[in-house]
Amino acid sequence: MPEISKAYEPQAVEDRWYQFWTEKKCFAADPASAKPPFSIVIPPPNVTGMLTLGHVLNNTIQDILARRARMQGFEVLWLPGTDHAGIATQTVVERTLKKQGLIKHRNDLGREKFLEKVWEWKEKHGGIIIQQLKKLGASCDWSRERFTMDRDYSRAVAGVFVDLYRKGLIYRGKRMVNWCPASQTALSDEEVEMKEQQGLLYYFKVEVAEEPGTFLTIATTRPETIPGDTAVAVNPKDPRYARLIGKHVLRPLPSEYAADRKRIPIVGDEHVDFEFGTGVLKVTPAHDRADFDIGQRHKLPVVEVINADGSMNDLAGRDLAGLDRFAARKAAVEALGALGLLEKEEPYKNNVGYSQRADVPIEPRLSEQWFLKYPSLEAAREVVASGKMKFHPDRWAKVYDHWLEKIQDWCISRQLWWGHQIPVWYRQQNGKQEIHCDVEPPTGAGWTQDPDVLDTWFSSWLWAYETMDAATRRKFYPTSVLVTGPDIIFFWVARMIFAGFEYMGALPFHDVYYTGIIRDKQGRKMSKSLGNSPDPLDLIAKFGADALRFGVMRSAPLGQDILFDEQNVELGRNFANKLWNACRFRQMQGGETEAEIDPRALASEDKWILLKLNVALRELDTAFTEYNFSAAAQTLYRFFWNEYCDWYVEASKAVFFGTDEARKGAKLAVIDFVLAHTLRMFHPFMPFITEELWHAMGYSAEMPSDQGGVTIMNAPWPKPFDADFLGHYGLDDCYLENVDAQFELVSQGRNLKRTSNVPAGRKVRFILNPRQSFSAQEVEIFKLLLNAEAFELKSEYAGGKGVVSVSTALGDLYLPLEGLVDIDAEKARLLKEQEKYVLEIRKVEEKLANPAFTGKVPASVLAEHQKRLADWQSKFEHVGKALKALDDL
């Protein structure tokens, strides 16, 4: 057995085992396997992205599920890959090329050359996040790594487009879309984030053309769009303005226009809320969704005054043309002021749509785009509503349902170059436009392909099956569970469900587990601009991957956001070190590891720790069933640290520091049993250290090669003990209670020593007036844990002069101090205790005196209360005696 170091050093261990697992092909999924399947597809990270704590959380959970399933005997597929992240990647590459001074705009290169640059970038940076996931210990089947722009995957995306086009679900149309002036592309509704703004509401006057001298006042947040106004609307039921409908007003901007070019009609429209502002609405059909609708109803012209990049065009007039839309707003206000038409401006809070990616306000814009009417809506809605597909936590099912209820067609075209180009070609033939929609380009001359690409999500919605070949699908589709963040429930989860039903005829996964969102200590979202996102690789270098995994799991409550604190990782590191040292302690005791546990040799504390192990195994199973990873981590922590190390190991020293070799052997057998279980229970959470110890402790040598002999990854997942096992080893629950009481006695004895100001190092004599018999070993343990010179059992003993004492469940415990006792301090302590007992006794007595209580309560509760009363009374009496003894001094 090799020596192991005093402190665990993860850096020396992690890379070595990862390489070992890879070489032994431990992560490979075999579609021909006879084992039952368990499968997960990774939420593909951005190919040029870097690992974040969000990825750590998400992928640790997936790895835990995958590793546990392997140990449980499933054939596991965890399928990895990346997506091309259209806007994000294109923006990064374009910005980098600009910074290098190579281009001013991607047009300088042209589409083909620019895409070559993006591919170069992808080749250079695309592997980074994959390498980072490996550092974390992710047990993905890397031989199956996929990318959404792979050739076959791309053909499949095009194929789906063609299919949906032929089904009439995809169509092209000129519509109001969310336009991002920074990226200069259309976005889907989901990519728009509403943000509350502190802005201004401007009130300006317009003159009624037919009634010179009559003015209407209009309130607006966007005066820069006045040149694009083609009407003014009032509610036809509004008595203030109804008579004016059909007349005209003179639009104040552009100011240089002559009166006849300024005339725009006053229309009546129910949309106008006469409570709001002045009840008069300016209508800009080109730059506002609601106004566009009003425009359609009244056949108003659409006048664009804002360019694609957010600047004003010539139609905006000399005051505004060429300005950015926000500079134009100021200029418009100034122009109105100069015309004497600005009445007032007041502070106003409103919600403005922002481009999620570029973080600039969206510009509603009329443009020609491709749209999808979602397929398989009913099946997708039903499967979640009925509970056939389970969401964890299940409240997300309602969010999903609400979204489906008012679902809108999906704008799928993007004015980008990086992505799947739309498989549609056009040509003019005999004055008519021909359209070719197919995976294969058309033959013949004169065709041009639609320049737009598809939304990235239009490729990743096929991820759950398009990443698999036919044999893999047969074995592993539908997948077992999807682990992702609730922020992409609409973007990805919902759409994968549609695609699953439409193209596989079945749901893509059975369970969806939504993680929390990682925030910083102050509760802020992690963001690059705030610089509050620690680099997981730094944390791994500092504390180890296992520590990071365990720390994050332990602090990730079910379905709640996670406030990240490096201390959690430190705690994980400390825990790993504890595990390490507990194994080190075992090794230092020597002996063989093959020993079987002999039921006849089991002492009470041995049975206790086996029963505690069983409790932990049950709790662990429950936690997994509920996807409650923090509960699982806490169970492991409590069992190993607070039960095994704090009590069992300490108690075992009574045997190891003795000379009875037979008893040492029996103890080692129990320790090996517990440690071999512990390592396996921990393996999904802390794969590296458990593998290292599994071998270092020699446990691998005891197992068949496919059952843990080669790697702990294949060792059987420990199951709670069955009745045969419990019976064979005589594991009766009474040992839980009794040994708990023994350890409680030790705590009380230590407390007695401490409150009596006995120096910690000083050896003292304890005397117990016992309520039951104790084995010699139990007495030895008392003596050791109390650091006592002697631990005596005297059934007649009642203390006396200079003796302090405490009542325990196992009898009264005495500590003779031989004149050391500070009588006043001891008296104060006892009086304080007595006070507490009186209070507790009164509380229980009151309950028991209530006939409504005794009459209605279940027998077990009643018995428990009676026992509680007896316990308090016994303690009370004991304190009384002790006080009397002090008085007698």
Add this chain to the structure above:
RNA sequence: GCGUGCUUAGCUCAGUGGUAGAGCAUUUCCUUCACACGGAAGGGGUCGCAGGUUCAAAUCCUGCAGCGCGCACCA
């Protein structure tokens, strides 16, 4: 506005009807041969507020307040 979640020790959180818990922080003590990334013993909470149901409420119900998130075309 609608929906949804949270409010328990200084901090972060467990705890779904029966004696209020953990980790961190804090106080005191201990470098005793697994571990100072450690050990021992403490202190600290009228469970956001107000009602209700119940023998019994942190827990169930109602209302309110504060914070967060999602959805929503009031200019």
